[in-house]
Amino acid sequence: MTNILPVLDRASADIPASLERLFELVRIKSISTDPAFKADCRRAAEWLVKELRSLGFDATVRDTPGHPMVVAHHEGAKADAPHVLFYGHYDVQPVDPLNLWDHDPFDPAVREVEGGRRIITGRGTSDDKGQLLTFVEACRAYKETVGALPCRVTILFEGEEESGSPSLKPFLEANAAELTADFALVCDTSMWDADTPAISAGLRGLVGEEIVVKAADRDLHSGYFGGAAANPIHILADVLAGLHDETGRVTLPGFYDGVEETPTQIKAAWEKLGSSAESFLGEIGLSIPSGEKGRSVLELTWARPTAEVNGITGGYTGEGFKTVIAAEASAKVSFRLVGKQDPAKIRDAFRAYVRAKIPADCSVSFHAHGGSPAIQLPYDSALLGKAKDALSDEWPKPAVVIGMGGSIPIVGDFQKMLGMESLLVGFALSDDRIHSPNEKYDLRSFEKGIRSWVRILAALAAR
Amino acid sequence: MTNILPVLDRASADIPASLERLFELVRIKSISTDPAFKADCRRAAEWLVKELRSLGFDATVRDTPGHPMVVAHHEGAKADAPHVLFYGHYDVQPVDPLNLWDHDPFDPAVREVEGGRRIITGRGTSDDKGQLLTFVEACRAYKETVGALPCRVTILFEGEEESGSPSLKPFLEANAAELTADFALVCDTSMWDADTPAISAGLRGLVGEEIVVKAADRDLHSGYFGGAAANPIHILADVLAGLHDETGRVTLPGFYDGVEETPTQIKAAWEKLGSSAESFLGEIGLSIPSGEKGRSVLELTWARPTAEVNGITGGYTGEGFKTVIAAEASAKVSFRLVGKQDPAKIRDAFRAYVRAKIPADCSVSFHAHGGSPAIQLPYDSALLGKAKDALSDEWPKPAVVIGMGGSIPIVGDFQKMLGMESLLVGFALSDDRIHSPNEKYDLRSFEKGIRSWVRILAALAAR
Numbered sequence: 001m002t003n004i005l006p007v008l009d010r011a012s013a014d015i016p017a018s019l020e021r022l023f024e025l026v027r028i029k030s031i032s033t034d035p036a037f038k039a040d041c042r043r044a045a046e047w048l049v050k051e052l053r054s055l056g057f058d059a060t061v062r063d064t065p066g067h068p069m070v071v072a073h074h075e076g077a078k079a080d081a082p083h084v085l086f087y088g089h090y091d092v093q094p095v096d097p098l099n100l101w102d103h104d105p106f107d108p109a110v111r112e113v114e115g116g117r118r119i120i121t122g123r124g125t126s127d128d129k130g131q132l133l134t135f136v137e138a139c140r141a142y143k144e145t146v147g148a149l150p151c152r153v154t155i156l157f158e159g160e161e162e163s164g165s166p167s168l169k170p171f172l173e174a175n176a177a178e179l180t181a182d183f184a185l186v187c188d189t190s191m192w193d194a195d196t197p198a199i200s201a202g203l204r205g206l207v208g209e210e211i212v213v214k215a216a217d218r219d220l221h222s223g224y225f226g227g228a229a230a231n232p233i234h235i236l237a238d239v240l241a242g243l244h245d246e247t248g249r250v251t252l253p254g255f256y257d258g259v260e261e262t263p264t265q266i267k268a269a270w271e272k273l274g275s276s277a278e279s280f281l282g283e284i285g286l287s288i289p290s291g292e293k294g295r296s297v298l299e300l301t302w303a304r305p306t307a308e309v310n311g312i313t314g315g316y317t318g319e320g321f322k323t324v325i326a327a328e329a330s331a332k333v334s335f336r337l338v339g340k341q342d343p344a345k346i347r348d349a350f351r352a353y354v355r356a357k358i359p360a361d362c363s364v365s366f367h368a369h370g371g372s373p374a375i376q377l378p379y380d381s382a383l384l385g386k387a388k389d390a391l392s393d394e395w396p397k398p399a400v401v402i403g404m405g406g407s408i409p410i411v412g413d414f415q416k417m418l419g420m421e422s423l424l425v426g427f428a429l430s431d432d433r434i435h436s437p438n439e440k441y442d443l444r445s446f447e448k449g450i451r452s453w454v455r456i457l458a459a460l461a462a463r
Numbered sequence: 464m465t466n467i468l469p470v471l472d473r474a475s476a477d478i479p480a481s482l483e484r485l486f487e488l489v490r491i492k493s494i495s496t497d498p499a500f501k502a503d504c505r506r507a508a509e510w511l512v513k514e515l516r517s518l519g520f521d522a523t524v525r526d527t528p529g530h531p532m533v534v535a536h537h538e539g540a541k542a543d544a545p546h547v548l549f550y551g552h553y554d555v556q557p558v559d560p561l562n563l564w565d566h567d568p569f570d571p572a573v574r575e576v577e578g579g580r581r582i583i584t585g586r587g588t589s590d591d592k593g594q595l596l597t598f599v600e601a602c603r604a605y606k607e608t609v610g611a612l613p614c615r616v617t618i619l620f621e622g623e624e625e626s627g628s629p630s631l632k633p634f635l636e637a638n639a640a641e642l643t644a645d646f647a648l649v650c651d652t653s654m655w656d657a658d659t660p661a662i663s664a665g666l667r668g669l670v671g672e673e674i675v676v677k678a679a680d681r682d683l684h685s686g687y688f689g690g691a692a693a694n695p696i697h698i699l700a701d702v703l704a705g706l707h708d709e710t711g712r713v714t715l716p717g718f719y720d721g722v723e724e725t726p727t728q729i730k731a732a733w734e735k736l737g738s739s740a741e742s743f744l745g746e747i748g749l750s751i752p753s754g755e756k757g758r759s760v761l762e763l764t765w766a767r768p769t770a771e772v773n774g775i776t777g778g779y780t781g782e783g784f785k786t787v788i789a790a791e792a793s794a795k796v797s798f799r800l801v802g803k804q805d806p807a808k809i810r811d812a813f814r815a816y817v818r819a820k821i822p823a824d825c826s827v828s829f830h831a832h833g834g835s836p837a838i839q840l841p842y843d844s845a846l847l848g849k850a851k852d853a854l855s856d857e858w859p860k861p862a863v864v865i866g867m868g869g870s871i872p873i874v875g876d877f878q879k880m881l882g883m884e885s886l887l888v889g890f891a892l893s894d895d896r897i898h899s900p901n902e903k904y905d906l907r908s909f910e911k912g913i914r915s916w917v918r919i920l921a922a923l924a925a926r
Contacts, residue, residue, distance in 0.1 A: 291691055312792065
């Protein structure tokens with residue numbers, strides 16, 4: 001096994017330059033959900049290709065019907081080392097409401113906060129630009145120190161992760177041979193806490209649906225028509241309020257098909273992590289678990305399915321008051337899936353449930369936004385064991401194997417389409433405010449993240 | 464009694480010039496709910512003062528903490544004729560969504576539509592600029608023909624009717640002596656149909672409330688926190704869905720206190736008007752009455768109270784999808800009141816109902832938007848009889864005495880604060896799309912409206 005100490009030292013010494021590169025990438029407004037930023041997404045992809053080429057990767061921007069992919073290849077020093085595919089995404093979430101940001105989301109900077117902690121501020125610093133660069137910078141440290149990478153690396157960067165990855169499946173299908181490796185490394189997840197790295201062995205799936213309820217053929221004066229004309233906001237409220245019963249369970253018929261109870265020993269391990277409802281929810285100003293009764297917050301967010309309304313709008317929402325009955329109202333609803341829940345069946349069950357609540361003289365339309373099943377990596381995997389040891393060497397506390405509430409559809413696609421398992425390692429923290437105003441990434445996450453990949457690549461190469 | 468035929472002829476001959484004046488007023492963007500249009504509201508008031516002065520009125524713009532009032536006085540020719548106060552409002556509703564307008568809402572024009580019918584298009588043509596000018600132009604016809612008005616006239620034009628009239632009560636109180644007349648004429652209502660004038664003897668009251676539900680202290684990633692963190696949209700949907708029971712009744716405790724059943728003979732008269740659910744709702748693309756079961760649409764909209772959600776917003780509502788759990792969600796809710804329902808008690812009952820549904824770790828804030836009780840003019844009033852005859856002389860069909868679903872808080876204020884009853888006569892039509900895109904006023908409403916006021920003023924003067 002290569003002596004990795006010089007590589008680690010080089011990674012740490014390079015941090016100022018690594019940060020400059022991260023800043024360049026964060027300044028590119030690659031918001032994939034908003035068509036206004038289409039050109040910025042391409043610019044981010046082109047920036048990444050340029051960087052990877054400078055490291056000796058055979059890197060290209062690859063067009064899709066949506067935002068482009070970045071694909072890059074690099075040989076490994078050892079013939080018997082595995083071939084790994086590294087995945088990240090260069091697109092970011094929208095930044096509204098902009099007035100809640102303390103700093104320009106696209107003007108990143110390192111700032112010192114309480115306790116001397118240093119954070120990198122800006123949209124995408126944590127999700128996922130800072131994370132994906134930890135791997136790129138680890139490769140750089142290898143190249144600049146030993147002139148080679150310890151194993152063969154293929155890189156895939158996506159630009160549509162925040163908008164349901166519409167181009168991903170066709171792209172994987174069309175380029176299966178080129179992209180198939182021994183396994184995938186995915187860096188889009190969090191640490192357990194600031195000292196404890198985590199490997200996510202379970203990932204919830206996701207089904208997104210937008211529904212638009214239409215009633216009258218125009219907005220109405222609520223004085224003239226109120227009490228007789230259907231109000232689409234009432235219909236929508238009724239639909240959404242009926243999604244959960246009084247115990248917090250989702251009411252859709254068949255919703256829990258394929259959901260298994262978490263094994264007792266797993267639940268016991270999670271209990272030891274000591275995340276009480278108070279500490280988990282206290283961080284965000286809450287204290288009472290809102291979902292299914294009688295389950296811990298870790299179980300609720302890692303191992304139980306949900307239905308959440310992510311957005312709703314209808315009628316007059318400006319300043320002041322307008323006594324209108326709206327012609328239509330709409331909501332964006334997402335379901336987090338676990339176990340063997342079938343995204344297509346969940347979508348169908350939701351649509352049938354909604355249709356049954358729509359009066360005969362009104363109508364509803366549905367718009368699908370992404371769908372992916374849940375994923376579970378076997379707890380006894382060798383891959384998982386090597387990564388756990390490598391991470392435990394870098395950080396103050398040993399790595400833990402946890403569940404994950406969020407969805408990373410790519411992991412399911414890698415499994416189904418390319419036959420690859422994925423190792424989910426990330427250095428985000430729960431206070432990174434991803435998807436929210438004031439997103440940040442700890443400077444420590446960035447530096448020790450880079451060093452962690454140096455160690456993991458060495459461990460994986462040493463088979 | 465004055466021979467009014469020359470006055471009527473003059474009114475009709477003047478229509479082209481009257482229209483030019485209406486266009487000038489409609490071009491002023493006097494949207495009272497949006498602070499961006501504050502200066503426009505003042506311009507509308509100043510325009511009206513200039514017009515009234517040109518007719519010999521002693522007219523002034525009168526400042527308030529909000530948008531200004533217009534007050535004008537003119538003596539009458541007969542000492543024994545009553546003193547009337549005419550009320551209208553120069554402010555208009557917002558115009559969004561602008562993309563649904565066929566023409567610029569602030570560039571009015573007369574357009575010929577199917578059947579040779581001519582309509583005046585633009586925001587406020589019907590509600591209420593076109594209506595208030597019918598009275599002003601009737602005064603002009605008198606002045607230009609006989610050089611005098613048949614009775615003493617005071618005019619009050621308000622600029623905050625569409626935003627809950629916050630300045631009105633203090634203004635009436637401070638100027639009670641100046642504004643008190645024998646009774647009020649209010650022109651802000653509709654015809655029964657295009658051939659049948661209507662006098663509205665009953666008016667529903669209104670309570671407006673905006674509620675903001677707050678949960679976590681920031682927007683959350685629904686993957687990380689979904690299933691454990693409170694979702695304010697769910698709470699709001701639950702609040703709003705619970706406002707009505709399965710029979711369409713409002714569930715607030717005490718909500719129906721003070722609501723009396725409509726007398727059988729009144730209901731029978733309404734039955735004769737032949738407004739079936741099909742025709743009433745068919746005009747707006749609906750067919751099924753949505754409110755309390757077992758009541759006609761006329762009863763539902765004229766004589767029954769309601770709860771309506773006028774607007775709702777929360778979470779991500781832009782293009783695409785964002786898997787966020789919002790920090791807050793809000794709704795604008797209004798109640799239409801009848802009989803002796805108490806606006807303050809309704810507001811209190813609503814707030815108590817909402818508070819009881821908010822989890823202990825979440826919060827709610829309330830913002831009041833206007834409150835007025837319902838009004839009922841006695842069916843045997845002499846005022847009502849004279850106006851009914853005058854209207855019946857002008858239009859193809861006799862005038863009918865009806866109820867009104869909308870609220871005109873001024874009518875309650877005139878009654879309570881100045882001891883005046885109000886005669887509600889207006890020439891709007893149910894297809895005028897007030898508060899909606901493509902508002903219009905029929906040219907026939909405008910011309911015969913002016914002529915109707917010529918007749919009504921003569922009838923009132925001839926006591």
